[in-house]
Amino acid sequence: MSKPIITFENVTKRFGRMVAVDNVSLAIDEGEFFCLLGPSGCGKTTLLRMLAGFETPTEGRILIDGQDISTTPPNRRPVNMVFQSYAVFPHMSVADNVAYGLKIDRVPGAERDRRVQEALELVQLGGLGERKPDQLSGGQRQRVALARALVKRPRVLLLDEPLSALDAKLRDQMRTELCALQETVGITFIMVTHDQDEALAMASRCAVMNRGLLQQVATPNDLYEFPGSRFVADFIGSVNLFEGVLAVDEQDEAVIRSPELPTDIYLDHGVTGAKGTTVWAALRPEKIELHKYVPGQPPPVLDDSPAGANLVRGVIRHESYLGSESTYEVEIAGGRRVKVLRSNLTRWDQEDFALGEEVWLGWHACSPAVLLN
């Protein structure tokens, strides 16, 4: 994980007047499982296609192993791709599909057969070499596409939404398998996806894109817990965003006042923003605790926040029971609804919250992420 295998240097791609990729600079290290993540039309697929050679950058350079390949045709690049539709050649048998790239490279027959067999076994299709693609399931066709790309021993494997066409169960299984496969072959994988769960579960690092711009490049954990912008916070997972003003910003504490919240948001760390600037506090639903409100009783005590901060009263307006967890929408004073998630830790003896019930919402001083843009 030292010197980058792929470098995008100020890459811009325009289609007519439309800017698909806008001045992207990005370095991907050897051995990474890198995800390009973003909503549809954000430029992630264009970026991948430029890497494969199906598009050429309008501006900027793309380097693989330090070599500028921006204008190299796709058949002369040390990368191979697994297509969204798998693009398995329908008129060739499974083995012929896998052997195709080797035939073009003039790999001698005996070695070719051995490598094809190896590749098929790698993706657990050992006995199906003679089958025609129309005799395979969707998942099996995908494995053929994987074997066909990996058999060429590329420096980088590109995957374009590889799991989007599979059903939910198979998708889960393939996630694990793809990760295991990447560890086995040790090749850098770059995957495009619009599914944030997929990206978080599989990637060693993710690049989040929006409207052609690179928003943030980070590990899944950092993307979720330390989002760099409102877009990232909102796109990855679920979030409550409160717009407010930085009222206090010291070395080890900060306070945000939001007109949408009747209470101060207290943080046990500094923000390093100018006092009085507009900021956004991003609070994940699972980081908010629900407590019963009992009239006449004092509010619950939060040991890391001053009295009154990070604590707000509300009424439960909506509940979705999802099995492993439940999500609530709680209306607070002023009408704003806050999303709260609670794990169903036990089968029946957990506190119940009913619709219309009054509750306290509380969170820790380290839970809100502060966003400056």
Added chain:
Amino acid sequence: MMARRSAPGPLEYLRRWPLRLWLAAVGIFLYAPLIALMVFSFNDSRRNVVWQGFTFKYYEKALNNASLIEAFVNSLTIAAVSTVLSLILGALAALALWRFRFPGKTGFDGALALPIVAPEICLGVAMLVFFAKVLPWPQDLPWPLNLGAIIIAHVSFCFPFVAVVVRGRLASFNRELEEAARDLGASEWRTLKDVILPHMAPSLVAGAFLAFTLSLDDFVITFFTSGPDTVTFPVKVYSMVRFSVTPEVNAASTILILVTVILTAAALKLQGDPASTEGGHAARDRNPKRH
């Protein structure tokens, strides 16, 4: 089926009399003349109006009629050569229209459809004028070069049909297959050969049969482009019929019908082969009709 006396269901059209009548009319007007033609080719009579008895003698006569055989061989030769040329030109035109954007594409597209929609008589006259005034085809060339003018005329109205059929097939091509081949190291030519052509194959077969039959039975355009030495089968039959419809004409026509039926059956069988209709997209390309 199980309840014989029940009222016909909404989709049981054949149990309603108007549809039966319709079906009978179709059968009579479409097939009765053809069957009559074939039956009377065995009629032992010069006049061809009253059934006199069974005979093969008009087949013998037809097969011994040197000028008829010559016309038949001419027709087959013209059809074979123009099929090959139409196939190449049509496939290339379809590829160009499918694959590339170029100035004048819309115009080219429209011009390609012109021979399909233009009345044959106009094409025939146009060809006549063209070969008489603009580019006279040299006279007295040895066979088969003397058929050149007819072949050119046939190619010019056959290849648009091939192009239309092939283009329809290409519309169902998954561009990712092409990219996958490129990605695996194939050059553009290799991609065309290994991936695009196999996808086109069923439409090439269909287009070839279409071009062959169009050329084989064309009368109008051929009539205007053929000279005294370059008579084709339909033109010959026409000239024979001008005197009287003898069973010899029936016999010759029956042979032509048989050839056409066999070719069509072969085309259907080839196209019905699952190996040549990958992905099930080929169905819409089957049996393209001329009009």
